[in-house]
Structures are given as C-alpha cells and as structure tokens.
Amino acid sequence: MKGDFQPIDFKLPKIKVSVVRAILIGIVAVILLIGSIYQVSPEEIGVILRFGKFVRTADPGLHFKLPLGIERLTKVPVQRQLKLEFGFRTARPGIRSEYRVTPEAAREAIMLTGDLNVVVVEWIVQYKIKDAYNFLFKLRNPEDTFRYMNEAVVRRIVGDNSVDEVITIGRARIANEAKEELQHLCDLYEIGIDVNQLIFQDVNPPDPVKPSFNDVNEAIQEKERKINEAWSEYNQEIPRAAGEAEQMIRAAEGYATERVNRAVGDAALFSSIYREYARAPLVTRKRLYIETLNDVLPKIKKKVIVDEKLKNILPLLNLGEEVKK
Amino acid sequence: MSATTKGLILTGIVLVGLLVLVDAVYVVSETNQVIITQFGEPIGGAVTSAGLHFKAPFIQKANYFEKRWLEWDGDPNQIPTRDKKYIWVDSYARWRISDPLVFFQRVRDERGAQSRLDDIIDGETRNAIANYDLNEVVRSSNREFELTEEIALIEIPEAIAKINIGRERIAQIILESASKITPQFGVELKDVRIKRINYVDEVQHKVFDRMIAERKRIASKYRSEGDGKSAEIRGQKEKELKRIQSEAYRKAQEIKGKADAEATRIYAQAYSLDPEFYQFMKTLETYRQSLDSETWLLLSSDSEFLKFLRTSEKK
Numbered sequence: 001m002k003g004d005f006q007p008i009d010f011k012l013p014k015i016k017v018s019v020v021r022a023i024l025i026g027i028v029a030v031i032l033l034i035g036s037i038y039q040v041s042p043e044e045i046g047v048i049l050r051f052g053k054f055v056r057t058a059d060p061g062l063h064f065k066l067p068l069g070i071e072r073l074t075k076v077p078v079q080r081q082l083k084l085e086f087g088f089r090t091a092r093p094g095i096r097s098e099y100r101v102t103p104e105a106a107r108e109a110i111m112l113t114g115d116l117n118v119v120v121v122e123w124i125v126q127y128k129i130k131d132a133y134n135f136l137f138k139l140r141n142p143e144d145t146f147r148y149m150n151e152a153v154v155r156r157i158v159g160d161n162s163v164d165e166v167i168t169i170g171r172a173r174i175a176n177e178a179k180e181e182l183q184h185l186c187d188l189y190e191i192g193i194d195v196n197q198l199i200f201q202d203v204n205p206p207d208p209v210k211p212s213f214n215d216v217n218e219a220i221q222e223k224e225r226k227i228n229e230a231w232s233e234y235n236q237e238i239p240r241a242a243g244e245a246e247q248m249i250r251a252a253e254g255y256a257t258e259r260v261n262r263a264v265g266d267a268a269l270f271s272s273i274y275r276e277y278a279r280a281p282l283v284t285r286k287r288l289y290i291e292t293l294n295d296v297l298p299k300i301k302k303k304v305i306v307d308e309k310l311k312n313i314l315p316l317l318n319l320g321e322e323v324k325k
Numbered sequence: 326m327s328a329t330t331k332g333l334i335l336t337g338i339v340l341v342g343l344l345v346l347v348d349a350v351y352v353v354s355e356t357n358q359v360i361i362t363q364f365g366e367p368i369g370g371a372v373t374s375a376g377l378h379f380k381a382p383f384i385q386k387a388n389y390f391e392k393r394w395l396e397w398d399g400d401p402n403q404i405p406t407r408d409k410k411y412i413w414v415d416s417y418a419r420w421r422i423s424d425p426l427v428f429f430q431r432v433r434d435e436r437g438a439q440s441r442l443d444d445i446i447d448g449e450t451r452n453a454i455a456n457y458d459l460n461e462v463v464r465s466s467n468r469e470f471e472l473t474e475e476i477a478l479i480e481i482p483e484a485i486a487k488i489n490i491g492r493e494r495i496a497q498i499i500l501e502s503a504s505k506i507t508p509q510f511g512v513e514l515k516d517v518r519i520k521r522i523n524y525v526d527e528v529q530h531k532v533f534d535r536m537i538a539e540r541k542r543i544a545s546k547y548r549s550e551g552d553g554k555s556a557e558i559r560g561q562k563e564k565e566l567k568r569i570q571s572e573a574y575r576k577a578q579e580i581k582g583k584a585d586a587e588a589t590r591i592y593a594q595a596y597s598l599d600p601e602f603y604q605f606m607k608t609l610e611t612y613r614q615s616l617d618s619e620t621w622l623l624l625s626s627d628s629e630f631l632k633f634l635r636t637s638e639k640k
Contacts, residue, residue, distance in 0.1 A: 052354030053375035112522050114464045117536050118529065137355040139394045139419075148398065148417040152518040156492055159463040159522070162470035163536075169471055189394070189419065208533045212540035219544035223551030230555035234562040241566050245573030252577030256584030263588030267595030270606070274598050285605065292609040293630055302621040305631060 035067030043079035045132050048072070057132060076132035081196065084143075086150060087122030088201070110206065111155045117163035118209075122201040123175065125150055125182070127193050134192030142191050149189070153182045154198075167203050167213075175200045348382035358392045360425050361385050371425040390425045391435065394515065397442050403525055404451050408458040411528050415521035416499070418446055420507065420514045428511030438512055446517060449503045453495050462522060465491040492519060 039062050040046040046058035050071045058073075065071040087109030091098045101109075109120045127146070129135045139145055157178050161170050179198035186193045205213045277284045297303070353359050359372040363385045372378055373392060380387060401415040420442065422428045432438045454462055467488050490498075496518050504514040524532055596603040616622070624631055 049355060049375075051375075051377040052352045052357070054355050107521070107523075110523060112463050112524070114460075114470065116460060116463060116532070118524065118532055137393060139396075140356070140391060141396055144398075145394075145396045145417075145419070148396065148518070148520055151520045152417065155519070155521060156465055159492060160465050160468060162472075165471055205536065206533065209536045209540070212537040212544070216540050216544045216547065219547035219551075223547045223554070226551035226555040227558065230558035230562075234558055234565075237562060238565050238569070241569045245569045248573040248577045249580065252580040256580045256587075259581075259584040259588045260591070263591040267591045270595045270603065271598065273606070274602060277602060278599075281602075285602075288606070288609055290630075292612055296612050296616045297622075299618050300616055300620050300622050301618050304621070304623045305634075306623055306625050 032067045036064045038063055038065060038073050040075065043077050044075045045078045047074045047076060047132050047136060049074070054133060054137065074136060076129055076135060078129045078132055080128070082127050082129070084125050084127070084147060084150065085122075086124065086147075086154070087120065108151060111158050113158055113163040113166055114160050115162045118206050119158065119163050119166050120202070120204045120206055121154065121158060121166065122203070123150075123154060123178075124197075124199050124201060125179075125195060126197040126199075127195050129192055130194035131190075131192035134190045136192075138190045138192065142193065145189070146186075146191065146193060149182060149185050149191075150198075153185060154178045157181065163205070167205065171200050171203060345382045349379050351378055351380060351387040352376070353378055356391065356393050357389050358422070358425050360388045360390065360429050362388055367426055367429065388425075388429060390422050390428065392421070394419050394421050395435070397439065397446065398520075399443060399446055399450075401521065401523075402447055402450060404454045406454055406459040406462060407456060410459045411525040412454075412459065412462070413521065413523045413525060414450055414454055414462075414519060416446065416450055416496070416517055416519045418442065418500075418503075418514060418517045420512050422511055423508070423513035424511035426511065427509075431510035438510065441510055442507070442512070442514075445503050445506050446499065446514075449499045450517075452502070453499045457490055457495060461488055461490045462492055462495060462519070464488045465493045495519070 038046065038058075040058050040060045042060045044060065046063065047054065048056050048058060048065055048071050050066065055071070065073060086105070088099045088101050088105050091100045109122050111119060111121060113119050135142055157174055158166050161174055164170075166174060175198050179195055182198060183195045186195060204210065351359065353372055353375050355375045357375075359378070361368045361372070361380050363381070368385065371390075397418040397420055399416050399418075401413040403411060404414050405411050420438075422438075428438065432441055465488070496516075500514060500517040503517060507514045523529070
C-alpha cells in the first residue's frame with residue numbers, strides 16, 4: 001500500500017555547517033576542559049600518574065592535567081592528622097566521646113609483660129602521611145600494615161618491661177620508646193608515615209586481677225593512715241608533756257625561790273632578835289618566855305594546876321571522861 | 326565503487342586499526358608489574374617500569390601482579406614453648422612478588438601465595454618458638470626492671486631469668502629460615518614480626534592466680550609495714566615522753582635540792598650564832614603552834630611559870 005506512505009515534506013532548518021562544527025568543537029572543548037582542571041584542597045596533595053607512571057605531585061590550588069584518562073589524579077591528605085585506636089574504638093566522637101571495646105579491640109590490648117604477667121594496654125597513635133609517593137606505591141594497605149607495626153612494637157617494648165613499670169612508673173617512657181621504634185620501623189618500611197604521637201590511654205591489669213591491684217593501693221593507704229595516726233598521737237602528747245615538764249620545772253624554781261627567801265628572812269629575823277638578846281640575854285629570855293605563855297595559855301581551856309605536894313589528886317581526875325566529851 | 330562505500334570501508338579499516346592499537350597497548354601502573362603470555366606461555370621477563378607499553382595484539386595477554394610490599398597476617402597458633410607453656414602466637418610478615426614469572430608459574434596468584442606463606446611461616450614459627458623458653462619469646466633484652474617501691478618488697482623469680490636470644494632474634498630466626506624457602510615461588514620475604522603473644526586460657530588462669538598472690542603479698546607487706554612503722558612511732562613517743570618527764574623531774578629536784586642546800590646553809594649560818602637560843606626560840610614557836618583550846622595542860626605549881634603563885638619572893 002504504497003499510497004499510505006506520503007513522503008513527509010520535512011525541511012531541515014537551514015543551519016550552516018560551520019555553526020554545527022563550532023558547537024561540536026565547543027562541547028568537546030568543554031569536556032576536555034572539565035577533564036583537565038582539578039583542585040587540591042589545602043590539607044591534601046595531588047599525585048599525578050600518566051599512563052600509570054608517577055610524574056608529579058600537585059600542591060593545594062587549581063591545576064591542569066591531561067584529560068581522557070591519560071593523566072590520573074589521586075589525592076592524599078598529607079596535612080590531616082590521622083589517628084588509630086588500639087584496645088577500644090570511639091563509637092561516637094563528640095565533646096563526651098563514647099567508647100566501646102569490641103572483641104577484636106580487646107585482643108589488641110591484652111599483652112604479656114617482661115615478668116610474664118598480663119596487662120591490658122589501650123593506646124592511640126597520631127600520624128600524618130609524610131610522603132604520598134611512598135604511602136601509595138611502596139606498600140599495599142599501608143593502614144593495615146601500620147596497625148600490625150603498632151601492635152608488634154608496643155608488645156615488644158611492653159615485653160621488656162615489668163608489669164609495674166607498664167602500669168605505673170614506666171608508662172611515659174614506654175610510650176615514648178614505642179613511638180621512636182615505630183617511627184624507625186616506618187622509615188625502614190618506607191611506608192611514608194610520620195608518627196606524631198603515641199599515647200598510652202588506660203593501662204590496667206586484667207579484670208580478674210584488678211581487685212588485688214586495688215587492694216595493694218588500699219594497703220598503701222592503710223599504711224599511710226596508720227603512720228599518720230601514730231604521728232598525730234605523737235604530736236598531741238609530746239608537746240603537752242613538754243609543757244607539763246616546763247610547768248614542773250617552773251614550780252621547782254618557785255619552790256626554790258620561796259625556800260631561799262624564807263631562809264634569808266628567817267635568818268634575818270633570828271639575827272636581829274639575837275643581836276638584841278645578846279645585849280641582855282636573861283631579861284629577853286624571860287620576856288620571850290612569858291610573852292609566849294601569855295599568848296598560849298588563854299587559848300587552852302583545860303588548865304589544871306597541881307601542887308607538887310598534893311600527889312593524890314591525879315588519880316581522881318577523870319581524864320577519860322573529859323576527853324570523850 | 327561509490328564514494329559512500331569507499332567511506333564505509335575506510336571507516337572499517339580505521340576502526341579495526343584502532344582496536345588493534347588498543348589491544349597492543351597496555352598500561353603498567355606504579356603499583357603493578359606485568360608478565361606477557363602468548364597462548365598461556367610466558368614471553369620475556371617481567372615488565373616493572375610504569376607507563377605505556379606495547380605487545381602483540383590479541384595473541385599476547387598482559388598478566389598483572391602487585392609490585393608493592395604486601396602484608397601477610399597469620400592466624401594465631403597455639404604453640405608450647407620449651408618450658409611447656411602454651412601460648413598463642415600471632416605474627417605478621419611483609420612480602421613481595423620478587424620474581425613474577427616464577428610466581429606466576431608456581432602459585433598463579435596471591436591467594437596461592439598466601440596459603441603457601443601460611444604453611445611456611447606457621448611452621449617456622451612453631452619450630453622457633455618451641456626451641457625457646459617463654460621469657461626468651463617475650464623479652465628482647467636483659468634490661469633490669471626499674472623497681473617500684475612495691476615490687477622491691479618482694480622477689481619475682483621471672484624478673485631475674487637471663488635472656489640469651491630474645492624476641493627480636495627469634496623473629497629473625499623465623500624470617501631467615503622462611504625466607505630460604507619463599508624464593509622457590511618468586512616471593513621475597515622482608516620481615517616477620519611477632520605481633521601478639523598470649524597465654525592459652527588454662528595457663529592464663531594460673532597466671533592470674535599468680536598475679537593475685539603476688540599482689541596479696543605486696544598488700545600484706547604494706548599492712549605489716551604500716552603496723553610496724555606506727556608501733557615504732559609510738560615507741561619513739563613513749564621514749565620521748567619518759568625522757569621529757571624524767572628530765573623535768575631531774576631538773577626540778579636539782580633546783581629544789583640546790584635551794585634546800587642554800588636555805589640550810591643560810592639557816593645554819595644564822596643559827597650557829599647561838600644554837601641554844603635558837604632552840605629556845607624555836608621551842609617557844611612550837612608552843613604557840615601546837616597548844617590550842619583542845620589541849621589539857623597540867624601544870625605543876627613547881628614550874629617556873631607558877632612559882633610566883635606560891636611566893637613572890639625573889640629567890
């Protein structure tokens with residue numbers, strides 16, 4: 001049915017070939033341009049491979065490369081401080097970060113010390129990619145390898161220290177030694193990593209042993225407390241005793257002064273009386289005697305005068321009765 | 326031939342040419358090395374330099390291998406040490422395909438190589454560890470432990486054991502013997518390091534018990550030290566108290582004694598003027614003090630005092 005097909009009388013818009021060509025060239029140019037411009041962020045460095053071969057690195061900024069896959073770009077964050085955690089994982093970073101310990105993390109942390117004890121060490125390592133070329137092209141999976149290196153180094157050094165050194169006195173030194181050795185190993189492996197810091201976080205004895213470690217601390221406290229108590233008793237009693245001693249001595253001095261003064265006074269009194277007495281001994285003697293009796297006798301209520309010649313009166317005196325009264 | 330047919334043929338030739346060209350070119354990256362095979366048979370050595378390379382199209386094939394150092398991470402092995410302590414040993418190694426041709430022929434790919442490495446390194450690790458005591462495996466030097474106060478209190482036998490070989494040397498031994506075998510399949514082994522050593526569970530429990538016992542010893546040492554020290558302080562206090570008190574007593578007695586002596590001297594000096602008169606005076610004084618209203622006084626009319634009662638005559 002040929003008649004059904006009416007040749008459509010359709011006219012191409014009259015566009016000049018040169019315009020089409022220009023548009024095509026323009027599109028191609030835009031594609032090429034997009035493929036050749038790239039930007040490197042401030043914390044990164046760009047590594048350019050031409051047909052797989054390393055040709056140059058690019059610093060932060062806007063750069064050009066050959067398009068169409070001839071030159072390829074890999075960005076490496078060389079300025080960024082990177083961090084690995086051992087023995088725990090940050091579950092949610094924040095102002096109050098949350099941590100959790102996965103079974104794998106727990107296995108990372110448990111290790112043997114030089115005195116064949118067991119200790120749980122959690123640590124972090126902060127590092128930067130120092131050499132992007134080495135980091136990309138010397139090792140595959142540098143991050144994994146870096147983890148292994150960390151574990152090997154920290155364990156080797158902990159293995160050369162006693163459990164007490166690891167937990168208490170040696171912590172900082174051991175972390176520092178580990179950092180040095182890790183850096184040394186990084187250089188040896190040409191991994192392109194610069195170790196900035198290796199910090200021991202929690203270093204603990206294993207859980208079943210912890211209570212006995214705490215008990216040691218308690219015992220230390222107890223010891224201190226006992227000693228302090230003893231000293232406080234000492235400090236309470238000794239000054240008081242010293243004060244009392246001082247008092248005793250002062251009292252003795254008082255006694256001494258009194259005694260001497262009285263002696264001097266008595267002596268002076270006696271001397272002066274004697275001086276007068278010596279002039280008229282007899283009279284004075286009598287006077288003193290009578291004066292004394294004068295003073296004494298009025299005070300005595302029971303006075304009995306007995307005549308020498310009346311010998312029998314004494315038995316009649318009922319002295320017993322009188323005394324009883 | 327019309328112009329359009331000619332054009333079509335030309336386009337076809339160009340397309341085929343392009344296809345041939347694309348297959349004749351291969352790219353070796355910095356991370357790769359390539360073995361060219363022709364119908365499965367290796368041709369020439371390994372291509373290791375990065376960049377654009379050519380091969381015969383279609384009949385030759387480029388086989389890519391990793392050029393970088395690769396990691397090997399073994400499974401933990403339960404191994405007894407020479408002193409019969411069962412431990413888990415977990416090591417890692419670094420290796421690379423040093424001879425891709427041999428590698429390709431013997432183990433084909435990385436999976437094959439990894440499993441060969443498992444066998445070799447695990448075996449050598451087993452041999453090496455079983456030859457040494459545990460402390461040789463754990464420690465790497467004979468450095469003396471810095472003693473904290475508490476550890477100085479008790480003696481730890483392990484701390485004294487002498488290390489002859491040490492961990493690093495043992496890892497070195499493993500590496501040396503394993504790396505003798507690996508070139509057989511085109512692999513260079515760079516280093517083997519012991520990553521983790523742990524006690525197996527039963528041993529671990531015993532170790533924990535020992536650690537607990539050690540700490541208990543330390544704790545009780547502290548406690549008895551506390552008792553001892555406080556008793557010492559109390560003793561010192563007693564001593565000091567006695568010293569202070571007795572010194573004070575001594576001083577007081579000395580002072581009193583001196584004063585008494587002084588007083589005695591003064592009295593003696595004064596009274597020696599006339600001892601009889603002194604006696605007289607003193608007696609009178611005593612009368613004054615001792616005779617009071619309760620006293621009965623029986624006086625004889627003969628006494629000196631009453632003699633005038635009878636007579637007033639002067640004798």
